């Protein structure tokens with residue numbers, strides 16, 4: 001099923017230390033071009049998505065909810081029967097006008113960025129005062145009106161000790177789905193590389209703890225850009241498995257549309273040893289900037305006993321693809 005990922009612009013009320021859009025935004029600023037699409041440009045992209053047969057649309061930025069035309073864009077998608085995902089920092093979701101507009105839309109979900117279990121950490125990362133309180137309010141309001149909320153947590157050196165705390169907070173706010181994304185050393189994350197990017201080795205015990213916490217609190221989790229060998233006992237949580245099913249066409253503001261599945265694989269790396277890993281065919285590896293900075297020695301091939309290897313791989317593939325099909329859960 002085709003998903004169209006529409007970047008409406010780079011304007012945002014947060015300034016996250018790990019944000020990946022800075023490079024594309026800077027290019028537009030250098031050329032003295034607007035960093036945001038006009039309403040007409042957004043509408044024309046939605047029409048293009050429909051003409052390509054897209055059933056799902058992701059409205060993302062920048063921050064789409066701060067646009068004056070946010071509600072108009074939502075209704076354009078809603079009236080054309082698209083499944084809508086709003087990727088947002090959530091700060092505007094407690095706004096009464098926005099809540100009322102969202103209530104009647106049934107095929108909608110929110111992927112909300114939450115980066116700490118307290119205001120100090122979250123606001124330090126977003127570099128926006130009060131953003132934690134506003135985001136938590138927004139998450140709570142969407143849960144109260146029964147909209148699906150997926151929390152997107154970008155893991156960093158600043159918040160990694162709080163990942164289990166974020167699971168507990170999510171449960172308190174009413175959110176049941178969390179996607180923990182390993183940061184991509186691009187844009188602001190490249191500029192703040194040493195402050196932001198942790199090593200997988202540091203994270204292994206933290207991941208174990210957060211997986212156990214998620215079971216206790218009955219929330220669903222997945223990881224992004226975390227290979228199987230980092231969580232070998234919990235491989236079902238590797239989020240990239242969802243890409244076995246469906247395609248995603250992506251846009252950057254004022255740039256050509258591209259196929260995210262192809263691009264994503266091309267900007268990831270594995271080690272030589274990965275050729276001997278039984279999960280090699282399913283695995284995308286790590287972000288290339290990470291491999292350049294830290295090497296690939298942390299990646300330890302997974303080996304199934306030869307007597308069960310074929311069966312094990314077949315059943316993993318079928319089970320994981322089936323789980324993805326059955327799941328409402330997306331991390332983006």
Ligand code: SF4
Nearest residue numbers: 227229274277283301
């Ligand atoms: S293919 Fe490489 S990165 Fe992927 S799980 Fe195996 S060893 Fe780890």
